Amino acid sequence: MCRADHHPRQAGFTLVEVLIAMAITAFVSMLSYQTLSTALAGIESARAESERLHEINRAFTVLSRDIRQLTNRPVRDEFGQVASAVSGGELARDPLRLTRSGWHNSTGAPRSTLQRVAYRLEEDRLLRLSYPVLDRTTAIEPTETVLIEGVELFELRFLPSINAVEVDRNQVIDRRFWQENWVADVGFTDKLIDPPAAIEVRVTLSDWGELERLYVMPSFQ
Numbered sequence: 086m087c088r089a090d091h092h093p094r095q096a097g098f099t100l101v102e103v104l105i106a107m108a109i110t111a112f113v114s115m116l117s118y119q120t121l122s123t124a125l126a127g128i129e130s131a132r133a134e135s136e137r138l139h140e141i142n143r144a145f146t147v148l149s150r151d152i153r154q155l156t157n158r159p160v161r162d163e164f165g166q167v168a169s170a171v172s173g174g175e176l177a178r179d180p181l182r183l184t185r186s187g188w189h190n191s192t193g194a195p196r197s198t199l200q201r202v203a204y205r206l207e208e209d210r211l212l213r214l215s216y217p218v219l220d221r222t223t224a225i226e227p228t229e230t231v232l233i234e235g236v237e238l239f240e241l242r243f244l245p246s247i248n249a250v251e252v253d254r255n256q257v258i259d260r261r262f263w264q265e266n267w268v269a270d271v272g273f274t275d276k277l278i279d280p281p282a283a284i285e286v287r288v289t290l291s292d293w294g295e296l297e298r299l300y301v302m303p304s305f306q
Contacts, residue, residue, distance in 0.1 A: 144232040174266030238289035
């Protein structure tokens with residue numbers, strides 16, 4: 086009598102088991118994607134914040150360099166009128182105009198190392214204007230450089246004299262005696278005024294809020 090061969094039954098996955106495995110795989114993939122997406126968004130946000138911080142620091146570096154290199158050299162503007170070394174505020178033609186030293190001349194061009202610069206706010210952009218000559222005509226156009234964007238306010242206050250500085254008991258500077266404008270008296274177009282003792286710059290950004298810098302001017306006595 087012949088004995089029939091018995092083959093073992095091969096085990097396999099049922100349809101339910103396959104569907105469960107697919108669901109688990111899809112769930113793990115979704116979590117991995119969300120984690121990766123969150124990580125990439127965080128990296129991009131950090132990069133954007135780093136670039137913005139670099140832009141802000143660069144703008145204040147340029148502004149600080151100009152103010153700290155202030156020199157008491159009046160100029161003649163494009164209308165032939167004498168302008169003081171420093172002017173600014175809401176009543177001035179620009180929030181800040183000044184004559185600075187240290188204009189690097191790497192090419193040895195026949196020009197002064199002094200430079201006339203101005204700052205103004207246009208369409209939420211803080212602009213720096215630099216002139217190729219000190220005493221200019223209407224034909225002289227400035228070079229405009231965008232220092233920073235997203236600027237809501239660009240304000241300055243001027244300290245007339247160090248003797249006017251007052252500090253309260255919390256060591257906070259009392260700014261009630263500071264001036265919002267640094268201009269000659271109205272009607273005296275050729276009158277010169279000396280540079281202030283200090284300048285406070287306040288920049289309000291749409292994303293970073295209010296930033297302040299205080300600069301003490303060199304003595305020109």
